[in-house]
Amino acid sequence: MNSQIKKGILDLCVLALLEKGDSYGYDLAGSLARKVEVADGTVYPILRKLASEGVVSTYLQESQNGPPRKYYHLTDAGRNKLNSDRDEWIKFCGEVNGILERETGGQADEQE
Amino acid sequence: MNKSEYLNKLTNELGHMPYGDVKDIIQSMEEHFDEGVSEGRSEEEIAASLGDPAELAAEFKDGAKFKQVMKRRKLSDNFKGPDGRSRIFVILFNVFLGVWCWVILLAAIFAAFMCLAGDAAVIGLIVAGLITGVLTEFLVPFIFLILTLVCVAVFLIALLILGIKYYAKGLKGYIRWNKNVWNYGLGED
Numbered sequence: 001m002n003s004q005i006k007k008g009i010l011d012l013c014v015l016a017l018l019e020k021g022d023s024y025g026y027d028l029a030g031s032l033a034r035k036v037e038v039a040d041g042t043v044y045p046i047l048r049k050l051a052s053e054g055v056v057s058t059y060l061q062e063s064q065n066g067p068p069r070k071y072y073h074l075t076d077a078g079r080n081k082l083n084s085d086r087d088e089w090i091k092f093c094g095e096v097n098g099i100l101e102r103e104t105g106g107q108a109d110e111q112e
Numbered sequence: 113m114n115k116s117e118y119l120n121k122l123t124n125e126l127g128h129m130p131y132g133d134v135k136d137i138i139q140s141m142e143e144h145f146d147e148g149v150s151e152g153r154s155e156e157e158i159a160a161s162l163g164d165p166a167e168l169a170a171e172f173k174d175g176a177k178f179k180q181v182m183k184r185r186k187l188s189d190n191f192k193g194p195d196g197r198s199r200i201f202v203i204l205f206n207v208f209l210g211v212w213c214w215v216i217l218l219a220a221i222f223a224a225f226m227c228l229a230g231d232a233a234v235i236g237l238i239v240a241g242l243i244t245g246v247l248t249e250f251l252v253p254f255i256f257l258i259l260t261l262v263c264v265a266v267f268l269i270a271l272l273i274l275g276i277k278y279y280a281k282g283l284k285g286y287i288r289w290n291k292n293v294w295n296y297g298l299g300e301d
Contacts, residue, residue: 025140026147039163042171044140049175066146 010038012089014046015074015082018056024069047072055081115145118159125169128295129176131193137172202293210290214283221275228268235261 010032017023017031025047029040050056055078060068074082113121119138126134141162148158162168191199238258241247247254 024143024147026144029144033161039161039168040144040158041141041162041168044137044144045168045171045175047140048137048172052175065150067143069147070140070143 006036006038009089010036010042011046011050012082012085014043014050015055015078016086018072018074018078019082022071022073024061024071026069028072050078054078113156113159115142115155115159118145118155118162118165121165122169125166126172127169128195129173131195133176134193198293202290206290210286214286217279221272221279224268224272224275228265228272231261231265231268235265 013032013036014028017028023031025044028047029043032038032043033040047056051058051072055075057073057075059071059073061071063069119141122141123134123138126137129137144162145155145158149155235258238247238254238261242251242254
């Protein structure tokens with residue numbers, strides 16, 4: 001898929017992953033890369049950007065093995081952004097699908 | 113590519129981001145490697161799944177552009193890390209050596225200019241003396257003296273023209289070099 005289209009929407013995906021609960025970089029990288037075809041590293045620039053925008057906050061928490069993990073937390077501003085962006089995205093997807101489906105539907109008719 | 117190779121490459125690609133940001137990013141990526149290794153994955157495998165370090169660095173830089181607009185950098189950030197070292201170098205180099213070299217050269221040009229002025233004044237005085245008839249003896253030696261002084265004047269004028277030209281050229285280059293070192297370091301990478 002076009003990386004420009006992906007780039008814009010991945011911010012929203014990361015926010016959605018954090019809605020389920022606070023998480024750390026490695027875990028988020030895995031969750032995102034498992035569901036969307038992106039490199040594991042992709043999540044880190046996004047997290048940095050979201051943190052600088054204030055929609056995500058960070059804190060350190062001890063882990064059982066090894067050094068403390070940097071956890072990411074969805075702030076209230078992040079929650080608001082997620083909700084409004086999600087609605088917008090779903091509406092937009094519906095519209096786009098409406099166009100695309102009609103196209104393929106038309107082709108299917110021709111083939112019959 | 114193993115962990116340290118990947119992190120080195122990423123650091124290089126991040127280039128001239130503020131030192132604190134680079135440190136922070138590398139720390140996150142280090143954490144990622146450590147988590148992966150503790151799961152039993154190899155460093156090479158983790159590096160491969162992280163994606164091209166150049167691409168990753170570009171994504172970090174894109175995000176940072178936004179941040180720079182939002183938050184102005186602190187003055188002290190200018191003097192931290194490798195960039196900071198080259199900036200401190202620029203300042204010290206100029207205070208102890210650079211600026212003085214240019215001042216001395218400027219003084220030399222000024223001295224040459226004063227010599228020329230003095231030379232012209234002596235020629236003027238002798239010519240005036242000859243014309244007004246104040247000087248009646250040693251006419252031939254005086255004429256030779258004038259010829260010699262004119263030669264000196266021509267020499268000084270040529271010297272000044274060349275001197276000023278190359279001074280300006282050199283100073284321009286020197287300022288450009290300073291700016292480069294200030295912004296991009298001494299070129300060790």
